Amino acid sequence: QEKEVQVAQTGAVEVETIEWKLVTSWPKNFPGLGMAPERFAKLVDEMSAGRLKIKVFGAGELMPAFEVFDAVSQGTVQMGHSAAYYWKGKTPAAQFFTSIPFGLNAQEMNGWLHYGGGLELWEEVYEPFGILPLAGGNTGVQMGGWFNKEINSMEDLKGLKMRLPGLGGEVLKRVGGVPVTLPGRELYTALQTGAIDATEWVGPFNDLAFGLHKAAKFYYYPGWHEPGTTLEFLMNKEAFAALPADLQSIVTIAARAINQDMLDEYTSKHIIALDSLIDEHGVILKQYPDEVMKKLAEVSKVVIKEQSAKDDTMTKVYKAYMEYEAGVRKYHKISEDAYSRLRE
Amino acid sequence: MAILLFLVVCLVLMLGYPVALTLAGVALMFAGIGELTGTFDSSLLGALPNRLYGVINNPILMAVPLFVFMGVVLEKSKVAEQLLTSMAELFGRFRGGLIFSVFFVGMLLAASTGIVGATVVTMGLMSLPSLLKRGYDPAFSAGAICATGTLGQIIPPSIALVLLGDVLSNAYQQAQLKMGIFSPKSVSVGDLFAGALIPGLLLLVMYCLYTLILIKRKPEQFPAVLDKRSIDLSFVMQTISALVPPLLLIFLVLGSILLGIATPTEAASVGAFGALMIALVKRQMTLPLLKEVMLSTTKITSMVFLILIGASIFSLVFRGFGGEVLIHDLFHNMPGGLIGATLLVMLVIFLLGFILDFIEITFVVVPLVAPILLAMGLDPIWLGIMIAVNLQTSFLTPPFGFALFYLRGVSKELVSSSQIYKGVIPFVGIQLLLMLILSIWPELITWLPSQIYG
Amino acid sequence: MNRVEKLTEFIGKGVSWFTLFIVLMTLAVVVLRYAFSTGATAIQEGALYLHGAVLTLAAGYTLKHDGHVRVDIFYRHFSSRGQHWVDLLGTLFLLFPVCIFITYSCFDYVLASWRYAETSVEAGGLEYVYLQKSLLLLLVVSLLLQGCVELVRHASALFANKREESEETGEQG
Ligand code: NA
Ligand code: NA
Numbered sequence: 001q002e003k004e005v006q007v008a009q010t011g012a013v014e015v016e017t018i019e020w021k022l023v024t025s026w027p028k029n030f031p032g033l034g035m036a037p038e039r040f041a042k043l044v045d046e047m048s049a050g051r052l053k054i055k056v057f058g059a060g061e062l063m064p065a066f067e068v069f070d071a072v073s074q075g076t077v078q079m080g081h082s083a084a085y086y087w088k089g090k091t092p093a094a095q096f097f098t099s100i101p102f103g104l105n106a107q108e109m110n111g112w113l114h115y116g117g118g119l120e121l122w123e124e125v126y127e128p129f130g131i132l133p134l135a136g137g138n139t140g141v142q143m144g145g146w147f148n149k150e151i152n153s154m155e156d157l158k159g160l161k162m163r164l165p166g167l168g169g170e171v172l173k174r175v176g177g178v179p180v181t182l183p184g185r186e187l188y189t190a191l192q193t194g195a196i197d198a199t200e201w202v203g204p205f206n207d208l209a210f211g212l213h214k215a216a217k218f219y220y221y222p223g224w225h226e227p228g229t230t231l232e233f234l235m236n237k238e239a240f241a242a243l244p245a246d247l248q249s250i251v252t253i254a255a256r257a258i259n260q261d262m263l264d265e266y267t268s269k270h271i272i273a274l275d276s277l278i279d280e281h282g283v284i285l286k287q288y289p290d291e292v293m294k295k296l297a298e299v300s301k302v303v304i305k306e307q308s309a310k311d312d313t314m315t316k317v318y319k320a321y322m323e324y325e326a327g328v329r330k331y332h333k334i335s336e337d338a339y340s341r342l343r344e
Numbered sequence: 345m346a347i348l349l350f351l352v353v354c355l356v357l358m359l360g361y362p363v364a365l366t367l368a369g370v371a372l373m374f375a376g377i378g379e380l381t382g383t384f385d386s387s388l389l390g391a392l393p394n395r396l397y398g399v400i401n402n403p404i405l406m407a408v409p410l411f412v413f414m415g416v417v418l419e420k421s422k423v424a425e426q427l428l429t430s431m432a433e434l435f436g437r438f439r440g441g442l443i444f445s446v447f448f449v450g451m452l453l454a455a456s457t458g459i460v461g462a463t464v465v466t467m468g469l470m471s472l473p474s475l476l477k478r479g480y481d482p483a484f485s486a487g488a489i490c491a492t493g494t495l496g497q498i499i500p501p502s503i504a505l506v507l508l509g510d511v512l513s514n515a516y517q518q519a520q521l522k523m524g525i526f527s528p529k530s531v532s533v534g535d536l537f538a539g540a541l542i543p544g545l546l547l548l549v550m551y552c553l554y555t556l557i558l559i560k561r562k563p564e565q566f567p568a569v570l571d572k573r574s575i576d577l578s579f580v581m582q583t584i585s586a587l588v589p590p591l592l593l594i595f596l597v598l599g600s601i602l603l604g605i606a607t608p609t610e611a612a613s614v615g616a617f618g619a620l621m622i623a624l625v626k627r628q629m630t631l632p633l634l635k636e637v638m639l640s641t642t643k644i645t646s647m648v649f650l651i652l653i654g655a656s657i658f659s660l661v662f663r664g665f666g667g668e669v670l671i672h673d674l675f676h677n678m679p680g681g682l683i684g685a686t687l688l689v690m691l692v693i694f695l696l697g698f699i700l701d702f703i704e705i706t707f708v709v710v711p712l713v714a715p716i717l718l719a720m721g722l723d724p725i726w727l728g729i730m731i732a733v734n735l736q737t738s739f740l741t742p743p744f745g746f747a748l749f750y751l752r753g754v755s756k757e758l759v760s761s762s763q764i765y766k767g768v769i770p771f772v773g774i775q776l777l778l779m780l781i782l783s784i785w786p787e788l789i790t791w792l793p794s795q796i797y798g
Numbered sequence: 799m800n801r802v803e804k805l806t807e808f809i810g811k812g813v814s815w816f817t818l819f820i821v822l823m824t825l826a827v828v829v830l831r832y833a834f835s836t837g838a839t840a841i842q843e844g845a846l847y848l849h850g851a852v853l854t855l856a857a858g859y860t861l862k863h864d865g866h867v868r869v870d871i872f873y874r875h876f877s878s879r880g881q882h883w884v885d886l887l888g889t890l891f892l893l894f895p896v897c898i899f900i901t902y903s904c905f906d907y908v909l910a911s912w913r914y915a916e917t918s919v920e921a922g923g924l925e926y927v928y929l930q931k932s933l934l935l936l937l938v939v940s941l942l943l944q945g946c947v948e949l950v951r952h953a954s955a956l957f958a959n960k961r962e963e964s965e966e967t968g969e970q971g
Binding site: 401635 | 814
């Protein structure tokens with residue numbers, strides 16, 4: 001009924017309604033990550049006065065979580081919401097567009113992508129797959145993870161069984177740890193029974209919802225392995241090209257708004273969730289020792305350089321990323337970082 | 345159209361062509377007709393490769409061949425039969441000693457795996473031949489095995505509970521955020537595991553009570569073990585050698601999970617390998633027998649997964665015809681009041697359980713209804729366990745319960761479909777009774793989690 | 799047809815060894831992690847590939863041995879002719895269309911994976927995801943091969959001369 005009224009209000013001209021499907025890698029209603037595509041769809045609907053309707057499917061609803069990329073690439077669906085590092089097996093350079101160990105933080109990622117040439121590179125990386133990427137949110141610096149063992153020195157990392165996917169896992173392996181590959185569904189049980197000693201997840205907001213505090217004692221910070229996790233909107237290139245110019249703008253701008261919105265939400269919700277974890281659930285918050293962070297940063301540099309050398313596209317992205325990183329680090333030393341130190 | 349599809353599938357299934365291909369074939373035929381008449385969203389079918397790859401690439405489902413392997417080894421090497429016989433001899437003076445042994449072993453097995461297909465098949469392989477050999481009623485035996493086999497779904501660990509935990513925890517967050525609670529409480533897989541324990545054991549007790557009543561009324565159907573032997577040294581030795589290894593094996597599987605040595609999926613390989621070792625030590629494993637075991641495992645695994653693939657194609661087409669919109673509308677017009685709404689949800693889930701597997705129901709139906717029910721103030725743990733028991737009942741209900749298909753698949757010449765149907769009905773009744781009990785006394789579910797996690 | 803049946807049998811027996819390998823490999827992963835503190839993602843993924851191979855490649859073998867479960871409350875009471883009719887029509891109108899559709903729908907998906915030589919996402923994982931995805935098409939091959947055999951078998955049982963039919967019993971396979 002509401003739709004009919006809308007059509008009537010737009011006047012006598014018949015308005016064509018376009019329907020899109022958007023699949024995500026998150027369960028329906030997943031706090032933060034999963035809400036972004038829902039809000040995006042609502043925003044596009046409102047901005048386009050109902051001309052572009054986007055139906056959002058949670059992970060497992062239409063297809064499993066990690067089929068998003070293929071489905072967008074094949075044109076099965078027009079859009080996806082996910083994270084680029086899941087597509088490492090298709091194109092290893094994708095990892096740079098989510099987060100890499102000791103890499104850019106949220107603010108810096110947004111700078112690089114939107115004013116530092118990052119997005120153009122990202123488009124180039126996805127070009128062979130017929131996909132257009134857009135930044136789709138950020139979690140901020142993640143947490144180091146949930147541990148049932150204390151980490152006081154590098155020695156404690158030896159033999160540490162931790163679920164830590166991607167580049168972070170590779171780094172852990174180099175220093176004698178055991179990155180364990182585990183389906184997400186067995187994560188909780190594995191941590192509780194001790195089949196693994198530790199796991200990373202996202203940050204307080206999601207971790208509290210998942211209930212990881214019931215399976216582990218120590219909550220370590222910071223998330224060196226994912227300092228500025230960027231999410232992504234994926235669009236099928238042909239589908240996007242077929243949109244009228246105003247709808248193209250609407251989609252792009254709505255994505256940009258949601259990209260910021262997620263970071264804003266995480267920033268606020270993390271605060272409350274962390275308080276709740278510590279005050280109500282007795283979680284012990286711990287900082288990684290400096291010695292450990294220093295060593296991991298060193299190893300990370302080596303690992304990322306090595307991996308990047310294996311693939312031409314990745315080499316190209318690596319160079320651009322590192323160049324931006326050096327620049328922004330230098331500037332942030334006297335701006336953001338200097339100010340942060342002041343507040344302590 | 346979605347309803348017509350459902351009805352036609354039921355009819356064609358009755359003709360007796362393999363279930364998996366019937367589900368997929370009829371669905372695709374409908375998709376074709378729908379495409380021609382423009383009533384079908386055919387773009388959804390594009391998701392088929394993604395879904396099929398999801399089936400063959402799911403590491404958790406690898407527990408199926410592993411557990412089936414263990415079951416087949418224990419069956420073919422006669423270790424299972426010796427175990428059950430010895431247990432029955434121990435309780436020889438009681439009528440029905442064997443069936444209680446089956447319940448006991450089934451409980452242990454349920455505690456060591458979370459995949460219903462795996463437990464039903466393993467129980468069927470291990471215990472059905474023994475029961476029939478001892479003169480138990482085939483219908484009752486089949487019913488008892490199906491019912492015990494589906495226990496794997498609620499006695500932890502359970503894949504169904506893990507998936508439900510995932511979905512419910514998100515729904516719970518959403519419900520609380522909508523109510524303006526910004527420091528929301530959480531519900532985790534651990535909560536559901538703890539909540540399921542008492543209902544699971546209670547269910548087992550109810551099975552036993554029912555069996556006791558039957559024994560009183562029809563003692564001739566529950567023969568005591570025929571050759572009652574005096575208890576001498578050789579009897580003791582024989583009993584120990586039959587009893588200890590397989591029980592040790594199941595405790596090994598369970599222990600490897602609880603002690604954090606293996607994940608539940610991996611623990612299945614500990615069981616399979618252990619079974620092989622027991623058979624070898626008992627000199628009941630030869631190369632030809634091993635080949636038989638492997639072939640049998642292969643056939644059963646292929647059977648189970650083709651059903652999963654068929655069901656996956658079916659539910660995709662069901663969606664394409666607006667089946668999901670149908671469900672959505674149904675819940676949108678939900679009767680007022682918590683009790684009415686909950687009853688409706690339970691009824692729909694029960695009916696859907698006939699045609700969709702729990703993965704579909706968990707991902708499609710639960711996210712639709714859970715936030716609404718939770719916002720009405722329902723306890724998330726209670727809801728999760730009720731859904732799990734409900735689905736378990738649905739999988740057990742003739743003529744299309746998945747558990748029945750699985751048992752039928754491994755018991756070719758032993759029992760007929762109609763015997764399975766007949767035998768399982770009382771157990772369906774018991775499960776419905778359990779759901780009633782859990783509704784009257786929800787503390788049976790919520791007490792343990794609150795004790796453990798505060 | 800005889801050759802096709804032999805091939806189905808050969809494939810079934812071949813992949814049946816994989817079930818043993820799956821057991822041993824998964825156990826190895828546990829032992830390596832628990833006793834030797836070593837991750838073994840490659841072995842884990844290898845077992846998963848083999849698992850996929852069992853359930854796809856053996857579909858035809860299972861069909862040959864009538865291992866795919868039926869709702870046989872009525873079927874078992876049908877005459878032998880009736881059963882042949884169900885199986886003949888089922889093969890023609892259920893099995894074949896399903897196979898054709900899976901091929902049509904999965905072909906591009908598998909091809910794309912080959913084109914970019916898809917590898918594992920996990921550190922230390924296997925580099926042959928495209929082979930694993932190809933199993934979807936092999937499922938079809940396996941079912942189609944045996945489906946043809948079934949078609950000929952049931953058709954000839956129905957349409958060959960009637961004398962042979964009287965020798966048949968209700969049991970099969
Ligand atoms: Na993370
Ligand atoms: Na279980």
